[in-house]
Amino acid sequence: MSKNQSDLTSEIKTKFKTDVKVQNRQRIWLNSNPNELIDMCKWFKEKGFVHLSAISVTDWLEKKEYELTYHLWSYNEKILVTIKTRINRKKPVIDSVTPVFYENAQIHERELHELFGVEFKGNSDLTPLFLENWEGPDPFRKDFNWREYVKDSFYNKDDEREKVYYD
Amino acid sequence: MVKIVKKLIYYGGRIVVKRSEKAKTMRKLIKAIWIFNWFNSCGFAELVPLVGSRWDMERFGMIIVGTPRHADVLFIAGYQTHKSLERAKRVYEQMAEPRVVLALGSCTMTGGMYWDSYNTIKKLEDYLPVTMYIPGCPPRPEAVFEACEKIFEHVKELE
Numbered sequence: 001m002s003k004n005q006s007d008l009t010s011e012i013k014t015k016f017k018t019d020v021k022v023q024n025r026q027r028i029w030l031n032s033n034p035n036e037l038i039d040m041c042k043w044f045k046e047k048g049f050v051h052l053s054a055i056s057v058t059d060w061l062e063k064k065e066y067e068l069t070y071h072l073w074s075y076n077e078k079i080l081v082t083i084k085t086r087i088n089r090k091k092p093v094i095d096s097v098t099p100v101f102y103e104n105a106q107i108h109e110r111e112l113h114e115l116f117g118v119e120f121k122g123n124s125d126l127t128p129l130f131l132e133n134w135e136g137p138d139p140f141r142k143d144f145n146w147r148e149y150v151k152d153s154f155y156n157k158d159d160e161r162e163k164v165y166y167d
Numbered sequence: 168m169v170k171i172v173k174k175l176i177y178y179g180g181r182i183v184v185k186r187s188e189k190a191k192t193m194r195k196l197i198k199a200i201w202i203f204n205w206f207n208s209c210g211f212a213e214l215v216p217l218v219g220s221r222w223d224m225e226r227f228g229m230i231i232v233g234t235p236r237h238a239d240v241l242f243i244a245g246y247q248t249h250k251s252l253e254r255a256k257r258v259y260e261q262m263a264e265p266r267v268v269l270a271l272g273s274c275t276m277t278g279g280m281y282w283d284s285y286n287t288i289k290k291l292e293d294y295l296p297v298t299m300y301i302p303g304c305p306p307r308p309e310a311v312f313e314a315c316e317k318i319f320e321h322v323k324e325l326e
């Protein structure tokens with residue numbers, strides 16, 4: 001653990017009162033609640049964590065929660081901070097980080113809105129990115145049975161050529 | 168003596184086979200086919216050996232043109248999504264008649280390894296009028312040439 005990193009972790013602990021897990025000298029994990037996320041991102045950006053390298057969603061089906069993960073990278077300190085936050089799976093609404101990270105966050109949020117149905121409040125453009133004219137459920141949700149969906153929408157049971165898919 | 172030398176240069180020193188009657192009629196019928204490519208994913212890798220020096224499709228006058236308006240044949244390869252298919256239809260509509268669609272590879276026939284994917288189409292014939300399927304993953308260059316020869320045989324039926 002370098003000196004910069006230990007300073008940073010102690011600062012985070014006093015400022016946000018969350019558990020900070022240090023994996024190695026370039027990696028920090030921390031949890032946040034959704035209301036605090038924007039403040040946290042702003043604070044990190046002022047600290048030099050200017051690069052939002054990814055946003056991802058994990059679908060926890062049993063817990064009925066989405067886990068959103070934000071990866072922030074600092075070019076000066078060479079540390080990757082991973083912020084995790086959990087939101088309700090049925091009503092996935094969270095504040096957008098576009099006011100903090102601008103277009104960088106915009107494209108990530110657009111993708112997640114399409115694939116998981118997460119609504120990012122404040123993002124101006126959430127039009128579909130990959131799927132056009134998509135009418136099915138959000139495809140990356142774990143309760144989406146894509147095999148059934150494919151059978152319904154593409155295959156015909158009476159067709160001699162496509163019978164094998166129903167065996 | 169001079170005449171013989173000229174002849175050797177003209178034929179490149181090789182034995183020349185006399186053209187068959189079928190080839191002669193075909194020569195009157197057709198021009199060289201010009202191709203427009205519409206490739207998704209690994210589909211492009213299938214046609215690269217065809218363009219390269221070993222199979223060299225340009226010896227038959229087959230060239231890849233920059234716009235569908237100049238093309239006779241549309242090569243479609245790789246899996247097609249609903250998004251890419253909209254563009255493929257636009258490409259197809261721009262081509263002059265008679266137009267031919269050759270679908271390469273197993274992805275265009277059955278979906279290939281994407282048979283249970285939710286956003287790729289399974290059979291291209293449901294969306295575009297496919298003239299011929301060339302099976303294989305990827306199809307051999309010889310198979311592509313054979314398909315092109317079959318276009319010549321059936322060119323009158325296309326009109």
